[in-house]
Amino acid sequence: MFFLRYFLLRAFKNMRGNLLPNLTTVGIITLSMLIFSTFSLIAFNLSSFLKIWEDKIQIVAYLKKNMSTRDVNDLLRTTRLLQGVDSVKYVSSDEAFAFMEAKLGNQKNLLEGIQPSVLPASFEIQLTKEFRNSTRIKEVVSQLKQFPQMEEIQYGREWVETFSSIVHILRVTQWILGGLLLAAMTFIIANTLQLTIANRREEIEIMHLVGASPAFIQVPFYLEGIIQGLLGAGLAMLALFFLYRIFFLQIAPPVKEWLVGIPIFFLPPKTIASFLSGGMVLGFFGSFVASLRILKYSG
Amino acid sequence: MAHVSKTFPNRISALSDVSLEVLPGDFVYIAGSSGSGKTTLLRILFCAERPTHGEVTVNGFPITQKGFNKVHQLRRTMGIVFQDAKLLQDRTASDNVAFALEATGQFQREVKRKVSEILTQVGLQERREEPILALSAGEQQRVAIARALVNDPPLLLVDEPTGNLDAQMTTDVMRIFSKLHQKGTTVVFATQNMDLIRRYPYRTIQVTGGKRVDGETALNTKAEA
Numbered sequence: 001m002f003f004l005r006y007f008l009l010r011a012f013k014n015m016r017g018n019l020l021p022n023l024t025t026v027g028i029i030t031l032s033m034l035i036f037s038t039f040s041l042i043a044f045n046l047s048s049f050l051k052i053w054e055d056k057i058q059i060v061a062y063l064k065k066n067m068s069t070r071d072v073n074d075l076l077r078t079t080r081l082l083q084g085v086d087s088v089k090y091v092s093s094d095e096a097f098a099f100m101e102a103k104l105g106n107q108k109n110l111l112e113g114i115q116p117s118v119l120p121a122s123f124e125i126q127l128t129k130e131f132r133n134s135t136r137i138k139e140v141v142s143q144l145k146q147f148p149q150m151e152e153i154q155y156g157r158e159w160v161e162t163f164s165s166i167v168h169i170l171r172v173t174q175w176i177l178g179g180l181l182l183a184a185m186t187f188i189i190a191n192t193l194q195l196t197i198a199n200r201r202e203e204i205e206i207m208h209l210v211g212a213s214p215a216f217i218q219v220p221f222y223l224e225g226i227i228q229g230l231l232g233a234g235l236a237m238l239a240l241f242f243l244y245r246i247f248f249l250q251i252a253p254p255v256k257e258w259l260v261g262i263p264i265f266f267l268p269p270k271t272i273a274s275f276l277s278g279g280m281v282l283g284f285f286g287s288f289v290a291s292l293r294i295l296k297y298s299g
Numbered sequence: 300m301a302h303v304s305k306t307f308p309n310r311i312s313a314l315s316d317v318s319l320e321v322l323p324g325d326f327v328y329i330a331g332s333s334g335s336g337k338t339t340l341l342r343i344l345f346c347a348e349r350p351t352h353g354e355v356t357v358n359g360f361p362i363t364q365k366g367f368n369k370v371h372q373l374r375r376t377m378g379i380v381f382q383d384a385k386l387l388q389d390r391t392a393s394d395n396v397a398f399a400l401e402a403t404g405q406f407q408r409e410v411k412r413k414v415s416e417i418l419t420q421v422g423l424q425e426r427r428e429e430p431i432l433a434l435s436a437g438e439q440q441r442v443a444i445a446r447a448l449v450n451d452p453p454l455l456l457v458d459e460p461t462g463n464l465d466a467q468m469t470t471d472v473m474r475i476f477s478k479l480h481q482k483g484t485t486v487v488f489a490t491q492n493m494d495l496i497r498r499y500p501y502r503t504i505q506v507t508g509g510k511r512v513d514g515e516t517a518l519n520t521k522a523e524a
Binding site for chain 1: 345371372373374375379385386387398399401402403404446450
């Protein structure tokens with residue numbers, strides 16, 4: 001406990017002694033972390049949206065006309081037994097026509113003179129959870145295609161695939177950007193700490209002479225890096241939350257109608273904790289790189 | 300130290316086949332002119348330099364053994380004093396001495412007691428709270444000696460500690476070293492001041508051009524007697 005207090009005091013003293021480089025480092029970490037976490041926030045929300053959409057995903061299989069009730073029932077039973085199928089609802093031509101009328105509302109007169117039998121009967125197929133994604137849905141579709149009684153099968157394939165690709169690209173961009181920012185941040189932390197180390201060269205030299213252990217010499221510098229990383233990450237999270245609130249209060253209302261049904265979340269606590277600990281790890285790594293030179297124990 | 304040679308990367312040979320044995324309680328001068336290799340010899344003893352050839356054991360530590368990584372433990376068994384005192388200029392005399400104890404992880408209460416004792420021993424108790432810059436060169440050197448001694452090391456390595464001091468200050472500092480020697484501390488003292496060696500005669504190792512040239516000469520007969 002005594003040593004932790006001593007090390008922390010020395011770390012804060014070092015930081016105070018090199019205030020400007022330290023503030024610059026914290027500022028750059030904040031900015032880099034903010035860019036990275038913004039991408040994370042967007043990717044997180046798109047993923048959440050994709051998940052909500054995937055939960056609602058279903059296949060509509062249109063049946064050939066003039067199928068007997070017995071054939072429909074047989075096909076219904078067989079379809080329900082397919083792998084990946086959770087439930088199947090039969091929608092007759094009449095039900096489809098009624099649904100269309102309801103959808104058109106005041107404009108239902110457009111349907112005047114059209115017979116319900118024009119619309120094909122269909123199966124609305126709900127999938128089990130593990131099949132509600134763009135890859136596995138195809139397995140169910142290929143099984144359905146084996147049935148000649150089904151004329152057309154729809155499941156919004158392109159939409160699902162495009163959206164999945166966007167999320168994937170965003171995730172890849174996020175990690176590439178993250179990697180570049182990580183390298184930049186390590187470099188900056190390492191350079192600031194080298195300045196601190198250079199300023200305290202005399203003190204370090206005396207510590208070496210009197211036999212201070214390598215850990216005793218290095219720990220305050222590691223702590224300094226960790227504090228810088230934590231401060232930078234913490235400020236980035238605060239800034240991101242601030243921007244998120246501004247988005248909600250200022251930007252969201254005009255496009256609220258467009259956003260109906262699309263919830264926008266802030267990063268979950270687990271991710272925030274990961275960012276904060278990531279900042280500390282980064283700070284530690286930067287200070288480790290910087291102190292490689294003082295690791296060498298010589299006069 | 301057996302058959303020690305040191306050649307720097309720029310091919311300058313600082314030491315060549317030097318052998319030396321210092322027994323516990325000895326007071327030994329390493330004498331030689333500037334550039335003779337005495338400082339390199341001293342630096343090898345506290346592991347600031349590694350010899351190119353030869354074997355060295357200091358206070359039981361085989362410092363030339365491959366993979367030796369206990370430098371900080373070795374240095375806790377010795378005190379080191381330089382010509383330039385190497386003190387922290389922005390701190391007081393007692394802070395500088397306390398720093399050596401804190402850096403080796405000693406508790407505050409113990410630090411205070413030991414600092415007070417050692418500063419009394421070197422005659423600086425009255426000036427303990429003075430900043431380093433307010434002290435004379437001799438007083439600064441005494442602070443450096445106090446720092447080197449505060450951990451009560453059995454071995455003291457000193458490199459021209461009187462080089463910047465006037466006659467009176469030199470006498471004061473030499474009295475401290477003599478007292479330490481009488482108490483049993485081993486002292487290895489590098490100097491080019493032959494007058495000092497004549498006034499305070501002890502065993503002398505003469506180094507010239509990186510080689511031992513003394514053969515335990517007449518200068519040390521008095522010390523040996």
